[in-house]
Amino acid sequence: MQKPADPHLTDAWGLERSRVLAVRGGIQSEVGEWGGDTVFVKTLLTDEPEAALRFDHEGQIAAQLDHPLIVPLIACGPNRLIFPFVAGPTLRDRVEGGPLSPAEALSVTWGVLNALAHLHDRGITHHDLKPENVLLAGGQVCGERVRLIDFGMSHSRTLPHDIHSGTRMGTPHFMAPEQFRGVRGDPRSDLYSVGVLLFDCLAGHPPHEDALGWLVGLSQDRAPLPGPPELHPLLHAALSRDPQDRPQTAVQMQTLLRDAAHSLGLDLPDLGNPCP
Incomplete structure (x- = not known):
């Protein structure tokens, strides 16, 4: 899966057939379809400033990484981080x-x-x-x-x-x-x-x-x-x-x-x- 030319999303970004996996610490994890691909999405649900800063920090770090053994960040925002879904156990x-x-x-x-x-x-x-x-x-x-x-x-x-x-x-x-x-x-x-x-x-x-x-x-x-x-x-x-x-x-x-x-x-x- 390639990163889009503009990795910044609008509110109407269009996740389809989504399924919530968990909600922890004000962050929701879900799987859905986007642009014909299955993706894993983390969404910040709280407006607590420190949580927002940490979430943004995670996105900035993930955006720096490009390695086949690291799940890449493919798109972001607002309050969302989107990764390709990896099928398989932990x-x-x-x-x-x-x-x-x-x-x-x-x-x-x-x-x-x-x-x-x-x-x-x-x-x-x-x-x-x-x-x-x-x-x-x-x-x-x-x-x-x-x-x-x-x-x-x-x-x-x-x-x-x-x-x-x-x-x-x-x-x-x-x-x-x-x-x-x-x-x-x-x-x-x-x-x-x-x-x-x-x-x-x-x-x-x-x-x-x-x-x-x-x-x-x-x-x-x-x-x-x-x-x-x-x-x-x-x-x-x-x-x-x-x-x-x-x-x-x-x-x-x-x-x-x-x-x-x-x-x-x-x-x-x-x-x-x-x-x-």
């Missing part, structure tokens, strides 16, 4: 059916890191990376089918205002400790979340049952590292409390992931080719 849906195989988990994580490298190259951090925000297009569990979504908590160095400054951004089981303290994270915060994501894929659950206790430093308990021992050094590094002890860039973490995959005799997907 990674959360898939993991709830049971842990992934090491090959599947590494392939999906490889795709997520590929998308994150694009974000980070543009000065953007996601800040809410979790299985619910990773779609598997067509239901296929492989890196080429990963689609990263939801930039409502993201930060961009290129935008003039840091609207999330001083707030706790993210989901406790998947957020980095520094995010919980209200410190604006950097790419290493996203990479912590990737480590939790990989752990979750392999084990079927995140590493810390008492996520809040871990985040505030009251609990050191962590479930045993899942998967083959060849993956444990990567998981241990990514899940470090101190950002300095984690992989420092998405590309560096990809290198560690590739080395671990090769030690297991596994091939990672060529993201330039169709998924088999």
Whole structure:
């Protein structure tokens, strides 16, 4: 689906056969037909100024992204963000059916890191990376089918205002400790979340049952590292409390992931080719 020549819509933009999926935090999510295509639409329902600022911020960040593993913004306004509809479950849906195989988990994580490298190259951090925000297009569990979504908590160095400054951004089981303290994270915060994501894929659950206790430093308990021992050094590094002890860039973490995959005799997907 191509972006229209004028991506700004009028009130009479004409969504047809729409179906509301959810209403949360003053934002309605729905699916419908527009211009002959199925689209996913987020609509701001509240006139609360801070909510409007955050919604506009999400649209500005989404408009900067152009990557095959990130669901693109195709049109906007007023108070609407329009994306192509991606048919397929979330990674959360898939993991709830049971842990992934090491090959599947590494392939999906490889795709997520590929998308994150694009974000980070543009000065953007996601800040809410979790299985619910990773779609598997067509239901296929492989890196080429990963689609990263939801930039409502993201930060961009290129935008003039840091609207999330001083707030706790993210989901406790998947957020980095520094995010919980209200410190604006950097790419290493996203990479912590990737480590939790990989752990979750392999084990079927995140590493810390008492996520809040871990985040505030009251609990050191962590479930045993899942998967083959060849993956444990990567998981241990990514899940470090101190950002300095984690992989420092998405590309560096990809290198560690590739080395671990090769030690297991596994091939990672060529993201330039169709998924088999």
